[in-house]
Amino acid sequence: MKMHVLLAAGCIATCIPAQASNPLQPVELSDQELSVLRGRFIMPGRIVHFGVTMSSVWQNASGQVLGGSVQMQASDGMFQPQFNVSTITQNTDQSAPPAGTGQIYGGNGLSTVNGVTQSVRAAGDFNSASNNFAITVKRGDTAPDRGYASQQFTNSIENTKAGNIQISPSAGGFRIAINALGQGTSLQQLGSGGLQQHTNIGGAGNTVRNLTELDVMLRDSPIPAGSMTGNWDQLRALRPTGY
Numbered sequence: 001m002k003m004h005v006l007l008a009a010g011c012i013a014t015c016i017p018a019q020a021s022n023p024l025q026p027v028e029l030s031d032q033e034l035s036v037l038r039g040r041f042i043m044p045g046r047i048v049h050f051g052v053t054m055s056s057v058w059q060n061a062s063g064q065v066l067g068g069s070v071q072m073q074a075s076d077g078m079f080q081p082q083f084n085v086s087t088i089t090q091n092t093d094q095s096a097p098p099a100g101t102g103q104i105y106g107g108n109g110l111s112t113v114n115g116v117t118q119s120v121r122a123a124g125d126f127n128s129a130s131n132n133f134a135i136t137v138k139r140g141d142t143a144p145d146r147g148y149a150s151q152q153f154t155n156s157i158e159n160t161k162a163g164n165i166q167i168s169p170s171a172g173g174f175r176i177a178i179n180a181l182g183q184g185t186s187l188q189q190l191g192s193g194g195l196q197q198h199t200n201i202g203g204a205g206n207t208v209r210n211l212t213e214l215d216v217m218l219r220d221s222p223i224p225a226g227s228m229t230g231n232w233d234q235l236r237a238l239r240p241t242g243y
Contacts, residue, residue, distance in 0.1 A: 049143035049217040061205030064162035065090035075143035082150035099182025100203025131197035
């Protein structure tokens, strides 16, 4: 036992001078260390509500608007997730603006990146575009009422003079794709453990907005003692061997 104490004291004494010299010096973790780090987890029964809202809007130089949204919610006690799909079109009776002459090349590798991928590429003038991703975590015991009736989620396509918008299930999730004729394309896709938000603009005077929001509500009520015992057993199994 004394040998263990001496070894621990020796390790502490060795580390103190290095840390005291610059306690704010950042330490870079290797790829191997990052690969074994564990994320936080939620105890069973804690999630009351989980919702996703995805929306895309494209407005061209003539004021024509192409847009759409997908809302999905899954709440405690719900048999299956509920969906609401809608498309937005404005000033579709007008003629589309002249096609842009800008050319965008490459970018094929963007679709193979894991996690969250966002890109905006423009080859025209006076364009504005943004990709936003937001996560909101709240606490409560009652799931919020979204105020919409669930509908069957199938492939939805809207065609206009300004282009077309397609909302469809994809890769275990869903996607919103806009093709603004002569102006460019945009894509939002959530599924396969990742989120993609891409905008390619070849024309002029376009405004594009892509937004995805995740909404999570966690239960505040106490967890039963039996559940806590099972959770502690799981945590003990994660402890490394040693002192």
